[in-house]
Amino acid sequence: MGYKKIVCAVTGSEVSERAAREAAFLARESGASLIFLYAVDASFLQGMTVELRPEFAEKSLEHMGGHILERMEELAKKEGVRARGVLKRGRLMEVLRELALEEGADLLVLGREEPSFFEKVLFRDEVEDHVKELKKRTGVEVMLVK
Amino acid sequence: MMRDAGRVGCVFALLGAVLVTACWAGVEKVASQSPSDVLVVNGSVRTAQGKGIGDAQISVFVDGKKLELEEARSSNQGTYQVEIRLPQGSLPGARVEMEVQRPSFKPSGAVPLGRIFEEQIDQAGNRVYLAHQSFRLERAVSPAFWIAAGVLLAVYGLIALEVMHRTLAALLGASVLLFVTYTAGTFYPGYAILSFEEAIRAIDMNVIFLLMAMMIIVGVLKRTGVFQWIAYKSFQVARGNVYVLAAVLMFVTAFTSAFLDNVTTMLLIIPVTVEVCVTLKINPVSLLLPEAFASNLGGTATLIGDPPNIMIGSYAKLSFMDFVANLTVICSICLAFSILYCLAWYRKEYAKAQVGDVGAMIQRLREEYQITDRKLLTQGGVILGTTILLFIIHGALHMEPSIAAMIGASVLLVVSRVNIVEMLEHEIEWPTLIFFMMLFVVVAGAEHTGLIQMIADWVKEVSGGSLVMAIVMILWVSAILSAIVDNIPFTATMLPIVAYLTGVIPGAEGGVLWWALALGACLGGNGTMIGASANVVTVGMAERAGYPISFMEYAKVAFLPMVVTIVLSMGWLLLVEI
Numbered sequence: 212m213g214y215k216k217i218v219c220a221v222t223g224s225e226v227s228e229r230a231a232r233e234a235a236f237l238a239r240e241s242g243a244s245l246i247f248l249y250a251v252d253a254s255f256l257q258g259m260t261v262e263l264r265p266e267f268a269e270k271s272l273e274h275m276g277g278h279i280l281e282r283m284e285e286l287a288k289k290e291g292v293r294a295r296g297v298l299k300r301g302r303l304m305e306v307l308r309e310l311a312l313e314e315g316a317d318l319l320v321l322g323r324e325e326p327s328f329f330e331k332v333l334f335r336d337e338v339e340d341h342v343k344e345l346k347k348r349t350g351v352e353v354m355l356v357k
Numbered sequence: 358m359m360r361d362a363g364r365v366g367c368v369f370a371l372l373g374a375v376l377v378t379a380c381w382a383g384v385e386k387v388a389s390q391s392p393s394d395v396l397v398v399n400g401s402v403r404t405a406q407g408k409g410i411g412d413a414q415i416s417v418f419v420d421g422k423k424l425e426l427e428e429a430r431s432s433n434q435g436t437y438q439v440e441i442r443l444p445q446g447s448l449p450g451a452r453v454e455m456e457v458q459r460p461s462f463k464p465s466g467a468v469p470l471g472r473i474f475e476e477q478i479d480q481a482g483n484r485v486y487l488a489h490q491s492f493r494l495e496r497a498v499s500p501a502f503w504i505a506a507g508v509l510l511a512v513y514g515l516i517a518l519e520v521m522h523r524t525l526a527a528l529l530g531a532s533v534l535l536f537v538t539y540t541a542g543t544f545y546p547g548y549a550i551l552s553f554e555e556a557i558r559a560i561d562m563n564v565i566f567l568l569m570a571m572m573i574i575v576g577v578l579k580r581t582g583v584f585q586w587i588a589y590k591s592f593q594v595a596r597g598n599v600y601v602l603a604a605v606l607m608f609v610t611a612f613t614s615a616f617l618d619n620v621t622t623m624l625l626i627i628p629v630t631v632e633v634c635v636t637l638k639i640n641p642v643s644l645l646l647p648e649a650f651a652s653n654l655g656g657t658a659t660l661i662g663d664p665p666n667i668m669i670g671s672y673a674k675l676s677f678m679d680f681v682a683n684l685t686v687i688c689s690i691c692l693a694f695s696i697l698y699c700l701a702w703y704r705k706e707y708a709k710a711q712v713g714d715v716g717a718m719i720q721r722l723r724e725e726y727q728i729t730d731r732k733l734l735t736q737g738g739v740i741l742g743t744t745i746l747l748f749i750i751h752g753a754l755h756m757e758p759s760i761a762a763m764i765g766a767s768v769l770l771v772v773s774r775v776n777i778v779e780m781l782e783h784e785i786e787w788p789t790l791i792f793f794m795m796l797f798v799v800v801a802g803a804e805h806t807g808l809i810q811m812i813a814d815w816v817k818e819v820s821g822g823s824l825v826m827a828i829v830m831i832l833w834v835s836a837i838l839s840a841i842v843d844n845i846p847f848t849a850t851m852l853p854i855v856a857y858l859t860g861v862i863p864g865a866e867g868g869v870l871w872w873a874l875a876l877g878a879c880l881g882g883n884g885t886m887i888g889a890s891a892n893v894v895t896v897g898m899a900e901r902a903g904y905p906i907s908f909m910e911y912a913k914v915a916f917l918p919m920v921v922t923i924v925l926s927m928g929w930l931l932l933v934e935i
Binding site: 222223257 | 635
């Protein structure tokens with residue numbers, strides 16, 4: 212406890228909402244300011260035959276991200292916390308690191324989907340690697356909410 | 358000054374002397390030409406399947422001695438005409454033989470000319486003879502064949518495995534083919550794959566211009582906010598009824614995708630759909646997947662709806678109305694089935710909808726999704742309508758569809774005063790256009806060296822020359838492959854194969870095999886999340902909205918209806934089209 216600035220990365224998923232709630236709770240308890248981050252990441256378009264310029268997809272994602280941030284801010288408000296929403300273009304881990312350093316955050320909160328049985332068996336858990344990398348590069352504590 | 362004038366005088370004197378000498382030499386030459394026997398031979402050079410072979414080198418032998426002819430080669434259609442001069446009295450007694458050579462084909466060998474007819478004596482006193490000789494060349498499996506086949510497979514592999522950007526893969530492939538031709542092929546004809554001229558001819562500019570012009574039209578229209586407004590209107594029409602909303606959204610997406618590109622349609626409709634779903638407290642995937650499915654169905658219905666259709670229409674010279682007459686009805690049937698299927702599949706999810714204050718929701722959406730530029734929308738709407746009208750009549754005018762699209766795009770740019778440079782920079786997907794151009798070259802390499810013909814012969818053999826079998830094969834192979842690999846390179850490869858089969862399979866002249874290809878290549882993409890660009894966009898956007906869709910989840914929803922639409926298409930082709 213005793214955080215001053217918390218950054219919580221969000222999408223519109225249920226687990227993301229849980230993370231947002233947790234972040235809002237922690238912000239209220241420690242009197243920290245809270246920032247929600249939506250990463251505008253159009254990298255899924257790479258390699259498509261009928262390509263689109265990322266800017267176009269990013270505009271569409273920003274529109275969607277704006278709504279998601281509004282929802283999360285509303286959710287934080289219900290928890291008694293005034294939060295600020297930030298849209299940033301780029302891959303989640305990169306923009307999260309950038310924002311953490313820019314804002315001088317001391318806690319990063321992320322939602323994490325529970326992998327299915329097959330995912331656990333077949334694939335290596337990359338989330339843990341990303342979190343370790345994020346901690347190493349920012350020096351900020353990272354909390355995963357399931 | 359005087360010295361300059363002297364120099365100019367000298368130059369003119371020198372030029373005059375050269376001119377006089379040249380003219381004198383010409384007169385001497387003409388005067389020295391005594392009347393001779395002139396033999397004009399024409400005919401054609403064709404493959405064993407009857408397709409004209411261009412750029413074949415033609416040699417003439419008289420009494421066993423090869424004549425030096427200036428660049429005697431067949432035209433692009435495979436026809437040729439050579440004229441040879443022999444000393445007077447040589448014909449018709451001389452033994453005249455001809456030989457045709459072309460890389461990737463076995464040489465014809467020296468073939469004696471059949472009958473030589475005396476035609477006339479011309480004004481110069483030459484005795485003119487005519488003869489006809491046609492050739493059928495057998496394919497030869499040369500190093501060029503293996504290189505072209507390897508390059509085609511490598512490009513497919515690089516695209517499928519996403520080792521590099523697909524435009525780069527196609528560019529690399531095309532460059533390798535041309536480089537080999539102009540290095541090894543210069544010294545060893547067996548390595549000559551494709552000349553530069555042949556590569557240029559292989560690029561279907563009708564496809565390129567049509568895609569480019571439609572990108573401009575869509576680029577202008579999307580600035581008006583009309584796509585999002587349509588999605589909002591769908592909600593207004595449904596008035597909170599999720600079943601009606603799903604059906605209306607599917608219909609609207611299909612209709613829009615029939616005329617404008619699927620990816621843009623999806624990208625603009627998805628955020629509104631997600632917002633509506635979140636408000637209704639249902640999983641957005643339950644509306645997004647049906648929309649993507651409908652988008653691919655709508656795109657299949659018209660000439661301009663999907664890139665494979667544009668390629669097929671241009672290659673086979675099929676008009677917009679041909680597509681409407683042969684595909685729109687079956688696509689509508691498939692859409693009706695898909696709507697019912699999706700409503701049934703997602704009924705439990707739709708039942709969860711918490712429809713609160715519909716009026717307030719409609720009001721909020723109305724405020725958010727307004728038409729942002731009414732004037733531009735009016736201009737764009739009128740010009741798009743006119744362009745579609747031109748598409749409808751382009752066949753009667755013998756006008757390529759790209760011309761209709763280009764006039765629409767350019768008039769729209771003039772009327773709307775949108776910055777042309779900005780449009781060209783931001784709205785035209787140059788990598789896509791380059792990809793298409795290079796892909797045409799790579800496929801032409803495989804075609805010129807005989808690989809495509811080999812596949813076509815194999816398909817013909819397997820089908821046993823039966824039209825029904827050929828339709829079933831093309832439809833299902835296209836559908837299954839399009840569900841797992843990019844349907845654009847696949848369609849590009851299939852074009853010459855289907856053209857050949859259309860020519861040799863009895864009953865296929867009506868073009869039914871083209872419809873089998875279009876339905877298979879476009880509808881097959883619905884089967885998996887990687888089968889079509891609209892699916893990739895939908896999955897990507899859904900994930901970013903917090904609703905990831907796994908490969909299996911997508912296939913579980915979409916594969917069965919894809920199979921049913923292909924079965925329906927098969928029924929249509931077998932019962933209605935033949």
